[in-house]
Amino acid sequence: MGERLFIIGPNGGGKTTLLKTMVGVLRPDSGVVRLFGVAVQRFREWWRVGYVPQNAATLFERTPLSVGELLRSGMHTGKALDPVETLSLVGVDEPDKIIHRRVSDLSGGNLQKTMLALALINKPQLLILDEPTVYVDQTGVAALMNVINRVNRDWGVTVIIATHDVAAISTLASRVVCINRTALYDGDITHLLSSEELCRIYGFHVYTIQHGHRWSET
Amino acid sequence: MQRALGAAVVTGLLLPLIGNYLVPKRLSLLGDASSHAAFAVIALSSLLGFRETLLTYLAPVAAIYAILQLMRRFHVSGDQALAALLAVGGATASLAISLGARVNLNAVLFGSLLLVQVEDIILGVSVAAAVTLFVAGNFGKTLVYTVSEELAKVRGVQVGAYTFVFAVAAGLSIVTGIKIAGVLLVTALLAIPTMAASLISNSFKISILLSILFGTTATTLGVFISYYLALAPGASSVMVLMIFLILCLVLRSLRIRI
Numbered sequence: 001m002g003e004r005l006f007i008i009g010p011n012g013g014g015k016t017t018l019l020k021t022m023v024g025v026l027r028p029d030s031g032v033v034r035l036f037g038v039a040v041q042r043f044r045e046w047w048r049v050g051y052v053p054q055n056a057a058t059l060f061e062r063t064p065l066s067v068g069e070l071l072r073s074g075m076h077t078g079k080a081l082d083p084v085e086t087l088s089l090v091g092v093d094e095p096d097k098i099i100h101r102r103v104s105d106l107s108g109g110n111l112q113k114t115m116l117a118l119a120l121i122n123k124p125q126l127l128i129l130d131e132p133t134v135y136v137d138q139t140g141v142a143a144l145m146n147v148i149n150r151v152n153r154d155w156g157v158t159v160i161i162a163t164h165d166v167a168a169i170s171t172l173a174s175r176v177v178c179i180n181r182t183a184l185y186d187g188d189i190t191h192l193l194s195s196e197e198l199c200r201i202y203g204f205h206v207y208t209i210q211h212g213h214r215w216s217e218t
Numbered sequence: 219m220q221r222a223l224g225a226a227v228v229t230g231l232l233l234p235l236i237g238n239y240l241v242p243k244r245l246s247l248l249g250d251a252s253s254h255a256a257f258a259v260i261a262l263s264s265l266l267g268f269r270e271t272l273l274t275y276l277a278p279v280a281a282i283y284a285i286l287q288l289m290r291r292f293h294v295s296g297d298q299a300l301a302a303l304l305a306v307g308g309a310t311a312s313l314a315i316s317l318g319a320r321v322n323l324n325a326v327l328f329g330s331l332l333l334v335q336v337e338d339i340i341l342g343v344s345v346a347a348a349v350t351l352f353v354a355g356n357f358g359k360t361l362v363y364t365v366s367e368e369l370a371k372v373r374g375v376q377v378g379a380y381t382f383v384f385a386v387a388a389g390l391s392i393v394t395g396i397k398i399a400g401v402l403l404v405t406a407l408l409a410i411p412t413m414a415a416s417l418i419s420n421s422f423k424i425s426i427l428l429s430i431l432f433g434t435t436a437t438t439l440g441v442f443i444s445y446y447l448a449l450a451p452g453a454s455s456v457m458v459l460m461i462f463l464i465l466c467l468v469l470r471s472l473r474i475r476i
Contacts, residue, residue: 025368046374059366063242066421070365073358074373102420102475 001125004152006173007162013180015162016054019130022160023051035126047076050119050157054130057111060103067106067114068099071121079122086117091143108135116144120151127151129161141165145172219445221339222331222398226441226451228342229398230434232391234411235349238426239364239384241412247300248385249405251285252278252392254307257401260326261311265319271337279389281307286385329400329452331444342394349387353426361422398437399452407433410459414466420475428476432462 007015020026021033024040033040036048053059071083087095090113098110106114112135119127127148133141149172151157178185233249240246259277263269281303288299315321325333353360363370363380370377388408395404411429419425440455447454 020368023372025371044374046372049372051369051372053366053368059369062244062416063365064416064419064422064425065361065365069358069361069422073361075358076374100420
């Protein structure tokens with residue numbers, strides 16, 4: 001609970017597959033996945049889980065729907081926050097205007113934030129993000145990490161992030177798992193950030209320069 | 219004429235409504251496959267001499283089930299699965315006709331006001347009521363289901379059950395549509411209203427309402443044109459839909475959204 005777990009590894013190494021198996025979208029060949037102690041196939045309390053998939057933009061190309069409709073579709077009765085408030089929580093400017101806009105009209109940054117708002121709207125206890133930094137620039141990444149840090153701290157949300165962007169994890173991670181088809185490392189971040197480990201994970205020689213950067217908090 | 223108008227209103231509401239859920243999932247092809255399956259059954263029952271009603275309604279549902287299985291279990295792409303079923307349906311109908319089935323091809327392929335039976339209207343209204351209630355009661359969930367089945371699963375939506383509901387509804391409504399629009403054009407009623415509405419809608423709700431408006435206007439006008447000008451109702455409805463589509467394309471290029 002309250003852990004900040006980063007799953008890192010190269011593309012094709014199985015990070016997305018792992019996340020999808022966690023939420024029951026994919027079925028494992030063997031073993032059982034349990035969410036909050038319940039086998040995922042029988043799990044019903046989905047308001048406790050927030051999931052942000054990769055490549056959300058492609059989902060909305062053909063379907064006309066407004067931001068408000070999207071957020072309301074994810075709201076579980078009695079558990080949900082106000083959509084406009086959630087939008088400003090994730091850093092959307094002018095949320096009362098954005099809420100009426102069609103999702104496919106949003107900028108990449110606003111779409112990403114909206115998907116995060118959708119995942120957070122029921123105040124979940126578990127937040128799962130698949131490659132959240134891919135289409136986002138540096139300031140965007142900093143802002144995203146700030147939001148995640150805040151909900152982790154204020155709500156006690158357990159956060160699981162899959163990313164191949166090793167730089168993003170920085171000092172935010174409390175635990176790191178590295179996978180490249182098989183699990184290669186599971187521990188805290190300080191031991192990971194040495195060249196040899198990254199070598200094995202990515203399969204080629206990588207030099208890291210540790211500069212002890214902390215994301216500034218707002 | 220009254221029966222035809224009744225069928226027109228029901229079809230013009232039902233097919234576009236379902237179309238809103240099928241088109242984003244690239245399943246609008248289900249309309250074509252279903253209509254050809256129904257065509258086969260119509261021809262066969264004429265050949266073998268029995269009244270087709272029940273079977274004609276089951277055939278499209280079976281065809282849809284077959285396509286979805288081909289797509290999901292055997293990973294056949296939608297257009298390939300469609301090609302297979304169109305071929306089977308069309309070929310069966312053709313064989314039946316060569317063997318002596320008496321089918322008014324013009325009426326079946328392009329629709330005829332005379333084909334509409336009371337049962338069609340009753341079934342159409344029932345399916346329309348059921349689908350409308352389902353969608354209204356589960357609007358958010360059906361919306362998520364349409365956008366992404368993955369997101370729907372994490373939302374707690376029973377994806378399998380929803381697919382079943384929409385597939386059956388689509389299959390049943392196709393048959394009423396065939397009477398009005400004909401085997402070859404009924405898919406137009408499924409896909410074009412949604413296509414046009416999506417161009418100018420800012421929300422899903424508006425898109426649904428607009429598509430129903432386009433659909434019912436097209437089918438109703440189609441019936442009148444057919445009645446007074448002795449033209450096929452299917453073609454007349456499609457012409458009206460085309461006008462709406464062009465109108466929406468123009469509005470879209472002017473960046474007008476509702």
